[in-house]
Amino acid sequence: MAGESTFVYLPYLMGGVVTTLQITALAMLLALPVSFLLALGRMSSFAPARWGAGFVIELFRGTSAVVQLFWAFYVLPFFGVELSPLAAGVLVLGLNEGSYFSEVVRASLKSIVAGQREAAVALHLPRFYTFRRIVLPQALPIMVPPFGNAAVLMLKFTALTSLVTIQELSFRAGLLRSNLGVSSDIYGVVLAIYFALAVGMASLVWLAERAVNRWAGREVIPWRELTSRRASPAPKWAFRR
Amino acid sequence: MGIVDRSEPMKATASQGRPIVRMRGVRKAFGPRVILEGLDLDVGAGEKVALIGPSGSGKTTILRLLIGLTEPDAGTIEIDGQYLWHSSRGGTLERADEAHARQVRRCVGMVFQQFNLFPHMTALQNVHEPMEQVLRLKRPEAKERARALLARVGLGEHVDKRPSQLSGGQQQRVAIARSLGLQPKLMLFDEVTSALDPELVGEVLGVLRELAHETDMTMLIVTHEIRFAADIADRVLVFDAGRVVEDGSPEIVLKDPSHPRTRQFLRAILER
Amino acid sequence: MRGALWDWAYAWSVMPDLMRGFALTVQLTLISAALALSLGFVWSVVRLAGVPLLSPLAWFAAEFFRGTPFLIQLYVVFYVLPNYGIAFSPDATGVLVLGVYGAARSVELYRAGLESLPQGQWEACLALNLPLSYVWRRAVIPQVAPVVLPMLGNLVIVMFKDSAVLSTITVLELVSRARDAGLASFRFLEPLTLAGLLYWAVSYAAARGVRRLEARGGHR
């Protein structure tokens, strides 16, 4: 399949993997506070905060990530904002994911049932205490699984940053192909590497979920349940004919 | 609503002593559905009042109005001599803001049908943290008082358990302790035994009975437990379709109701 | 720099090109969506039917497509497959890969939809000895469709935005047109902003439509 040359350049490709993981981590690190800010903005009783958050969310969710990357790369310098490609990439991916994830944050915060908020009111608890001690500890564990999924998605998402010359995995493969005459089969190798990374990351996410659930005193997902996602939610007889 | 008596609704305003609750002309509607209309209700300080009536008649709504979880569309509510949603300046009433209501309703506590304990906190934390937040007690003192309260409702051994590790009856007793911790003058109990398995009802009613007999706290108790109501209440209000249809001592209201509909209702719940 | 930040005359001059790209974007999205929805349905049935070997295979294939970057999938079909004698035009490559990628993602949506049905519903059907066709037609689909249809609608919107990635394999859709216009004049602001606006307008309108679908499903 992939010729001998692929293996010669494997260390070079692996350097790209490191960059890919770095961008993933940085972008998620940015996405987290952004999503909270946007969610709280959307839920605010202060109208301009709602509009501002709504505008940012529309901007990043309504347009294509490729357009956003190109905009940051080609247009921002035109306004005198000179970002390194890495900074531009992380900024766009982080804000983009933050906009999507703000919906999860908002839904989790809202999912703290009315009864809990009413109990807090009936006990005359201060608003900030209610948020910090009642709402947040119950909402955070709900956000962990989707956050893990978002991190795995982000890993794939970073491939797009090769379009703005960030030397991550995809970019390096392209460079090998176009400048060094390595067979284009190398993309098959790259595809396999991404899949392996995604599987590894999904496993880490699962471990993290377990840890958080333990900490929050919630039931720990047994291994069985994770694999049961592979099983059908419909009973066997439903497809018998 | 079937056959409803068309005569003037009874005014539940005759009561002894200084009133701690005074509702006048209260109206509450959800969209087009009018739940309460022109409701007048007085509760005297220290009174133990049982509020009974068919499901959907607006009992929970009254309690929620009294603790400020919902605002009335019209009318006034006074708690311990202060208007909840108004302030009176030189004889005229003005709308007051949320901050004012927060301060007025401080002396009211409420226990919910579904307990609404904080599931991520232990029984002790559920009780002592609100005491710190609201009464501004130091942690050691709040904890000590919380332990004493939990012991008083019979949960001395369970202080470090989370709600999920407790039975429904135990959870509801924690919820009662949690409200008591804030030293309310008026306690509202909303069908506190309705979500419990039958064998757990007794332990919660026992706590209520003790509170009724041994404290001078005002208690407004919504319940379907007629015998319990007859036992502890100074006064029973029967509520139907948003109005008070019976008001009097348990002996009179429960044994000799003046409305056929009340008789029907009482028979229905006694036959459960 | 003459003229203010935004040059209307230039913006106007790139519009025809952009609109041509936009038309292609819409066209490719619609064809891919048709492929994704039909293939996705069959794929889901195989995945959920619990057939030995076939169902686990369908599960793994869906996970593989969902777990790898769309961009690299495109590259593999566009650059690698021709080495083995399988070659498509750029547009066909784009439609094929976007369609299969969308189908793989829809498999998860069908599963989630079916999962939203309480097990008690199946048990009741079994207990009543209802015929299988009736179970699906009158019990399962009416309850699952209001959950799945909005999710499928959102998937198509996501595919519409993802189609921008086709610009990397020389498909002359909206983003390539915008970038080419920018490269030709070294002014990227107008074409890229207009492209963004076009994406936004379509996905905003479509998202509103999906939300209406959702609201209707909620009342049932």
Ligand SMILES: Nc1ncnc2c1ncn2[C@@H]1O[C@H](COP(=O)(O)OP(=O)(O)O)[C@@H](O)[C@H]1O
């Ligand atoms: N937030 C609300 N929105 C709409 N309708 C409500 C709301 N709260 C209560 N209701 C309606 O008001 C009526 C009275 O409710 P409630 O006070 O809970 O009755 P009760 O406690 O006597 O059973 C019910 O018909 C209920 O459906």
Ligand SMILES: [Mg+2]
């Ligand atoms: Mg009620």
